[in-house]
Amino acid sequence: MDDKLQKETIHGYEIQRTVLFENNRGFALAENPNAAAPFVTWQFTQDENGVRDYYWGHYLSNKDTAKKDYELRITDYAQRNKLSEVSAYKYYSTQRPVDIGTFPETENGPIRFENFDKREAVEQGQFQAWGYLVYDKPLSTQQLADYEFRAAPGNPDIVDIIQGYKIKQLTLYEKRWGFILAENLSADMPFATWQFTQDENGERDCYWGRYFICGHNALRDFVDRNSEPFKNYDTEEDKTYRYYPIQQRIFYNTFPKPNGDPKGVVCFDKPAIVENGRFKAWGYIDYEAPLTEKQINDYGLRPSRNNPDIIAFRRGQTKKMTSATSQRRSAEKQKTQKPIAEQFAEAAKKVRHDKPTPTGKKAPREER
Secondary structure, eight states: OTGGGOOOEETTEEEEEEEEBTTSEEEEEEEOTTSSSOEEEEEEEEOTTSOEEEEEEEEESOHHHHHHHHHHHHHHHHHHHTOOBOOOEEEEEOSSOOOTTSSOOOSSOOSEEEEEEEEEEETTTTEEEEEEEEESSOOOHHHHHHHTEEEOTTSTTOOOEETTEEEEEEEEOTTSEEEEEEEOTTSSSOEEEEEEEEOTTSOEEEEEEEEESOHHHHHHHHHHHHHGGGOOTTOGGGOOEEEEEOSSOOOTTSSOOBTBSOSEEEEEEEEEEETTTTEEEEEEEEESSOOOHHHHHHTTEEEOTTSHHHHHHHHHHHHHHHHHHHHHHHHHHHHHSOOHHHHHHHHHHHHHHHSOOOOSOOOOGGGO
């Protein structure tokens, strides 16, 4: 059983989570604490012998960011290609760490597992667990009770339906409210997002629904709705400054660290188009404060046009241009206008010029 508990290592990274789709493509989340970027997410293909080819890695410095990137890549790919994950049944160990003898042994399982360093929140904060195991077939109710396991809400044999829509993703925050992403492929608008509140018994009240024809748009809306409540547009410390390396691949010494490690680092396998097609880059680095012009030039970086300082600069330039235009037009207007005295003199001259010249004839009686 020890062999089944050994985690796979790829390029020095230990595989933590994997998802395999029905077209033999999938995604992996891996970790290497000794690497410059300790976390990575990959896409992979798998042949008939189970051998995998990993590519398109996103290298990240933050664990939570890596988990979000992993989940977003899975959901985005599945919805764009209308694929489903190969049938897998996930169960959480809620009372003890995952170890030999702490889980039921089946003919083929568990097929993978993850043991957490400590008991932590899972399934978007719905409950806590020490880790999880994945089986190719569902466990019995008696097995769940014997080993104190809790089934994942997304298991194939568990269907969570809201207003006819099957829940695909759910976020639940501390004050028992959150957001839902769901689908109903037989509906006119197959995808939907809701905000909801949840009571102590797990009953949900869903409201403010938004409906979509495209699953990709629904996913983006779900991500946006989750991030919007936590945005603070008035505080400088909540702002992110993004810079793209355009000359070389990202390594540990290829970007500045003015105040320690940056907020996040994403590395592409090859230069990719960014900023809505404006240029190509090897990835991007996010900072809490703007870099200096010297740091940008020394490391061959290009700032995002959405950085707070860039936006402020553009606004300032617009105001200057508006002010300069206004001053120029005012000067031109003053230049074209003549002094008041000269205008009166010209007006009087015009009146004298337009006055009829006497002919010496008397006017008719009726005009006298």
